Amino acid sequence: MAHVALADEGQHLAHPKTWIGAYVWSQDHKIIGIQYILTATAVGVVALVLSFMMRLQLGFPGAFDLIQPSEYYQAVTMHGMIMIVFMLTAFFLGGFGNILVPLMCGARDMAFPFMNMLSYWVYLLSVIVVCASFFVPEGPTGAGWTLYPPQAITEGTAGADWGIVCMTVSLGLFVVAFTMGGLNYVTTAFQARTRGMTLMRMPLSVWGIIMATILGLLAFPALLVSVIMMTLDKTLGTSFFIPAISSLGENLSHDGGSPILFQHLFWFFGHPEVYIVALPAFGIVSDLISTHARKNIFGYRMMVWALVAIGGLSFIVWAHHMYVSGMNPYFGFFFATTTLIIAVPTAIKVYNWVLTLWQGNIHLNVPMLFAIGFVFTFIHGGITGLFLGNVVVDVPLSDTYFVVGHFHMVMGVSPFLVVFGGIYHWFPLLTGRMLNDTMGKIHFWMTFLGTYAIYLPMHYIGILGVPRRYYANGSTEFLPDSVQAANVSITIAALIVGTAQFLFIINLVWSIFKGKKSERNPWRATSLEWQTEDYPPKHGNWGPELPVCHRWAYSYSVPGAIEDFIPQTEEPSENTKGDVH
Amino acid sequence: MTATLIILAVIMGSVVFWLIRQTINVQPWAEEGPIGQHHAGGPLSIPAVKIGLVAFLAVASSLFSLFISAYFQRMDYGDWTPLIEPSVLWVNTVLLILSSVFFQRARNAAIKSQVSKVKVNLLIAGLFTFAFIVGQLWAWQGLYDAGYFLTSNPANSFFYVLTAIHALHILGGLWVWSKTVFKIQNKTEVHKIRVSVELCTIYWHFLLLVWLVLFALLLST
Numbered sequence: 057m058a059h060v061a062l063a064d065e066g067q068h069l070a071h072p073k074t075w076i077g078a079y080v081w082s083q084d085h086k087i088i089g090i091q092y093i094l095t096a097t098a099v100g101v102v103a104l105v106l107s108f109m110m111r112l113q114l115g116f117p118g119a120f121d122l123i124q125p126s127e128y129y130q131a132v133t134m135h136g137m138i139m140i141v142f143m144l145t146a147f148f149l150g151g152f153g154n155i156l157v158p159l160m161c162g163a164r165d166m167a168f169p170f171m172n173m174l175s176y177w178v179y180l181l182s183v184i185v186v187c188a189s190f191f192v193p194e195g196p197t198g199a200g201w202t203l204y205p206p207q208a209i210t211e212g213t214a215g216a217d218w219g220i221v222c223m224t225v226s227l228g229l230f231v232v233a234f235t236m237g238g239l240n241y242v243t244t245a246f247q248a249r250t251r252g253m254t255l256m257r258m259p260l261s262v263w264g265i266i267m268a269t270i271l272g273l274l275a276f277p278a279l280l281v282s283v284i285m286m287t288l289d290k291t292l293g294t295s296f297f298i299p300a301i302s303s304l305g306e307n308l309s310h311d312g313g314s315p316i317l318f319q320h321l322f323w324f325f326g327h328p329e330v331y332i333v334a335l336p337a338f339g340i341v342s343d344l345i346s347t348h349a350r351k352n353i354f355g356y357r358m359m360v361w362a363l364v365a366i367g368g369l370s371f372i373v374w375a376h377h378m379y380v381s382g383m384n385p386y387f388g389f390f391f392a393t394t395t396l397i398i399a400v401p402t403a404i405k406v407y408n409w410v411l412t413l414w415q416g417n418i419h420l421n422v423p424m425l426f427a428i429g430f431v432f433t434f435i436h437g438g439i440t441g442l443f444l445g446n447v448v449v450d451v452p453l454s455d456t457y458f459v460v461g462h463f464h465m466v467m468g469v470s471p472f473l474v475v476f477g478g479i480y481h482w483f484p485l486l487t488g489r490m491l492n493d494t495m496g497k498i499h500f501w502m503t504f505l506g507t508y509a510i511y512l513p514m515h516y517i518g519i520l521g522v523p524r525r526y527y528a529n530g531s532t533e534f535l536p537d538s539v540q541a542a543n544v545s546i547t548i549a550a551l552i553v554g555t556a557q558f559l560f561i562i563n564l565v566w567s568i569f570k571g572k573k574s575e576r577n578p579w580r581a582t583s584l585e586w587q588t589e590d591y592p593p594k595h596g597n598w599g600p601e602l603p604v605c606h607r608w609a610y611s612y613s614v615p616g617a618i619e620d621f622i623p624q625t626e627e628p629s630e631n632t633k634g635d636v637h
Numbered sequence: 638m639t640a641t642l643i644i645l646a647v648i649m650g651s652v653v654f655w656l657i658r659q660t661i662n663v664q665p666w667a668e669e670g671p672i673g674q675h676h677a678g679g680p681l682s683i684p685a686v687k688i689g690l691v692a693f694l695a696v697a698s699s700l701f702s703l704f705i706s707a708y709f710q711r712m713d714y715g716d717w718t719p720l721i722e723p724s725v726l727w728v729n730t731v732l733l734i735l736s737s738v739f740f741q742r743a744r745n746a747a748i749k750s751q752v753s754k755v756k757v758n759l760l761i762a763g764l765f766t767f768a769f770i771v772g773q774l775w776a777w778q779g780l781y782d783a784g785y786f787l788t789s790n791p792a793n794s795f796f797y798v799l800t801a802i803h804a805l806h807i808l809g810g811l812w813v814w815s816k817t818v819f820k821i822q823n824k825t826e827v828h829k830i831r832v833s834v835e836l837c838t839i840y841w842h843f844l845l846l847v848w849l850v851l852f853a854l855l856l857s858t
Contacts, residue, residue, distance in 0.1 A: 167685040235696055243688045249680040252671035255656070256663040270652065273692065274645055277700035281707060284798070292787060294794040296711065312716030312791065317707060320638060324703070356665060364656060368649050372642070608665035628669040 069165055069596050083169035084595045086486065088176050089154030093479075095176075096147040097561070099183050103138035104554050106131040115547025117528045125527040126214040129198030132525060134186075136201030137223065140329065141230060142183055144471055148336035149234070149272065150179060152478055153241050153265045155486070159585035160262050162250025162603050164596045167243040175237035182229035189215065189222035197223045200525060202322060205297040205315050209290040211304050220290060224283040231280045238269045250584075252605035256360070257624070259583045259609040260353065263360050264339020267367045268332045275328035275371070282321040289313065319381055323374040330467050331370040335363055337474035338405055341427045343609070344477050345409055347581045348424035349416030350620050352610035354408045362401035369398040379447050380454045388447040395445035399438070406435060417613065417620070422496035423579075426477030429504040430470050437466025440515065455525070458518025461511045469507045476503070476560065483564075484578050485585060488592050489571035495563040499556055506553035513542040580621050583609045587625045640709065644702040648695050690836050694843050697806065701847050704802065705854060708795050712858060718790045722855055723779040729772035730852055736765035737838075737845045744838040747831040755834060756821050762841070763814050766807060773804055792858075799851050803844070810840050 072078040079087060109131045113123045123131075154172070158165055166172045189196035198214030199207060207213045208220050215223075245258070245266045285296035289310070297318040298310035346353040353359060375383060375391040409431050418424065440462040444450045453459060476499070483491050517539050522529060529535060577586040589599035603625045611622040672679065681688060711717065739762035746754035777797065785793045817833040 168689060235693075239689045239692050239696075242692050243685050247681045247683070247685050247688050254663070254665070254672055254679055255659050256665040273696045274648065274699045277696060278641075278703050280700065281703045284802075285707070288787075288794070288798070294788050295716075295791055296707070296794065309788070312714050314711060314714060317710050320710065321703065321707060324638060324641070352666065357660070357663075360660065364653060368653065371645055371649070604671045606671060607669050610666070 069169070071595055078595075081173065083165070083173045085154045085158050085166045085169070085172060086593065086595075088172055089151050090486065091176050092146055092150030092154060092179065095180055095183055096143050096151060099138055099187065100143040100147075101557075101561075102187065103135045103143060104557060106135040106138075108551060108554055110135065111547040111550040113527065115544045126195070126198055128527045129200070129525070130196045130214050130219070133198050133200055133203075134189075134196050137227075138186065139468065140201065140333070141227065142186060144333045144467075144475075145234070145272070145329070146179060147475055148333060148471070149241065149265060149269060150176065150237055152261070152336060152340065153237070153269065155482065156261050156585065157241050157244050157265060158248070159588070159593065159597060160259050160583055160609075161245055161248060162253050162584050162598070162605060163244055163248040164598060164602070166240040167248055168240050171236050172240045175233050175240070178229055178233035178236065182226045182233060185222055185229060186226035189219045189226075192218035192222060195219055202319075202326070203286065204322075205286060205289065205313070205318050206299065206301055206310075209286065209298070210301065210308070221287065224287045224290075227279060227283045228287075231276045234272055234276055238273045241265060241269045242273070250602045250605060253584075253624075254605075256357070257605055257608045259339075260342035260356070260359055260363075261336070261339040263363050264335045264337070264342075267363045268335040271328045271335070271367050271370060272332045275325045275332070278321050278325035282318055282325070285321075286318070316378075316381055316383070319378050320374070323377045324371075326377060327374040328370045330463075331366055333467055333471050335367065337430070337471045338363065340478050341430050341474050342405075342409065342412075343583070344423050344427035344474075344481055345412050345431075346610050346612060347481075347579055348419045348421060348427065349413050350419070350612045351412055351416035352612055354411040354414075355404070356608070356610065358404055359408055362404045365401040366398060369394060369401070373398055376445055376450070379450045385447075392445055392447050396442065399442060399445075402438060406431065406438070421480075421579075422491070422493060422500060423477045423481035425497065425500045425504075426473045426480065429500065430473040430477065432504075433465050433473060433507065434470040437462060437464075437470055441466055453518060455523055456518040457514045457522045457524055460524050461514030461518060464514070465507075465511050469511065473503070476500070479564075481579065482585075483567070484574035486592055487568055487571070488574055489567055490574045490578065491567045491571060492563050495559060499560045499563065502556035502559075503553055506549050506556065509549035510546050510553060513546050517542050577623075580619070582607075582611050582621050582623050584624050587623050638706045638710075641699070641702040641706045644698050648698065684832055686832060686836060687839075690839060694840075697843070697847070700802070701851070704795075704799055705850075708799070708854065708858075711791050711795065714791070716790070717792055719858060720780065720785050720790070720792050720796060722796075723776040725772055725776050725779065726852060726855075729769050729776065730848065732765050732769040732772060733845050733848055736762045736769065737841050738762075739765065740834075740838040740841045743834050747827075747834040750827045750831075752821060752827060752830065755830065756818070759814070759818055759821070759834065759837075763811065763818070766811060766814070766841075770804060770807060773800055776800070796855060799855070803848060803851060806844055806847075810837065810844065813837060813840070 070083055072082065078084075082088060082091070109123055110128060112120055113128050154166070157163075186196075192215075194215050194217060196215045197203065197208060197219035199216075199220065203220070203223065209216055245262055249258070285294070288294045289296055289298050293309055295310045295313040297315055298308070298313040299315065300311045301308050342353050342359060373391055373395045375387055376395045379388050379391075413428070440458070444453060444459065444462055480491055480496055483489070520536070520539060521534055522539055529539065576591045579586075584603055584605065585593075587603060588597055605624045606627055607622065607624055609624055611617075611624075613620045614622055739758045743755050743758035743762060746758060777800070780793070780796070785796075787794055787797050813833070814837055817830070817837055820830055820833060
């Protein structure tokens, strides 16, 4: 019997009649997802090139006239903010969130397609504004990605006039864009699932994206509040954050503001932001590992509740970024405790990934390589997080390269490996073609080994006391010559790894046109996105009837089944012999 | 950040409580076959727009609670001089309460499909809301004339920012209100009008609650 699910009620999809309607002003969630991915990739390449500038200066101090202290700090700032907010957040939630949530839930589109389209265009506007800051007088802000006042808006810091205003305006726009998108993801997952797709039958990718969206919806307002106040301090002369201060020998009109207030607001957004990037990665990697190990995910319920627990706890750990801000030491004790507690659900997830791999029929194809690579880098980044979560260890390591190494491993490299794994996995679904396998494997090994060559030495020089955000170390008593040798080595590795990413982009472009045609469901996956009537799926995703979900998303290698996977849409009698369990 | 943590604890607690009810004792690996819409864990059977609005209210709650947390933290510094709230704020509060009352009356009429009654109540509610916005601007003018400028004290800065952010939310609501009035003019189907009016009513009640909290905060500090 034809089933009309809630997803179909009252939702009239506007099928576009023109090319512009189909690919530019599109309301199709898949096209919007691709638009997000392309924009995030483009701005990510800008951030990658900025990191080249930083590494060239650190590896070969003073060798490049182009990189003066101001330019260096601007590169540091823009690299960090672009990568975290405009690249990773947008890629995971705007990109993967848009493509996967409706398809995996069995919906025709997002709950509010027009608002979804608007979300992308406001995001694009935010990217344009942040990139415009490269062309304003004095260039972009050089205040560091944390934008701490008072230095972010006082003379002497690069981009303290136009640059910082561009940054705060673009962040405000980003929050608006994210909110419009986020309301869509949450509503779609909670209301527009197809018949039989109960909450506990949802793939973990959807769980990860939805939990990250809930975090984003609640945490991004903190960023909005802080940038509104910062903009008012800068433009109208209020004193929310700026204390009485003398700048370049002149007393400013500000009085009594609290820089610590900004830090609280910023990190109240900033720490959940780590999980806004990490939770979708957790979800996607769970699905990649299960599919390519041909084994059901270990501890599904625990995996779901670990996501929920991490999400909840992420709101009460923010001040572990502020141990050296002069706050009350008892707060430090509290936040160290909560930080260590959050390691428990995180560790549960890591154990479950490893136990899913255990005795699985592991197919070492490119998405799986990236997924396993993620488990390695995440464990390394996570363990150094335990060091930094403790006040007594954090204080001497604060603002050293140990911190830089830690957060790049845990929320830079790890999510990026999942981004790559996800693209290699779902590229055939969107294009009908496979990515080149050889180029993919070269890309993986260069990226995976290369990142260790970059970030492991950073931990070492951090322990030696090399401070982060320094244009040049100069000659100091406590730093041995080997630090500079390490910096040269890191720079060479970074340039190689960075260049390898262009190989990936070449692979993407080449494969869209010349890649091997993909058979339907090439990975023999169970989840709904691979069971569409058209392949690749068209606008509306499904044929005249929505699919009916008969089981969870992890029916791999079921004893007694004819094949080693049973799609979620398959009725119980067709492919199974007896019970699934 | 206590105010924010309390609000977030309520929001996250509600989500977790709902999730527990949906997922407890469910063993997805052991269940096969389609499960009805109303089985535990099935999709919600309320309109998408309503879920979207509730999610947005959670976002707005987070935003206002963060402003309130910032207000309390900034208050602790020595340069804080409380301002004297203009008395017109009391009138404005009554206007917003009245607009909420008339929205509620419009909603009640919408449930009974009394479209003409909906229209009258909706228009009156809108008028009271416009009057509230004008009253807020009046309050700003009064403060400005009395020398309470935006930058002269953090208490003043917070007053202007909090009232501005609240007014922006009201203006957003008025845009949706105007679309709803337009729908009635165009004789759109009754059930669509009913949903729009219900959403407006929920939103206005929420903004009234936010205003009452903000007003109490301003008066008490």
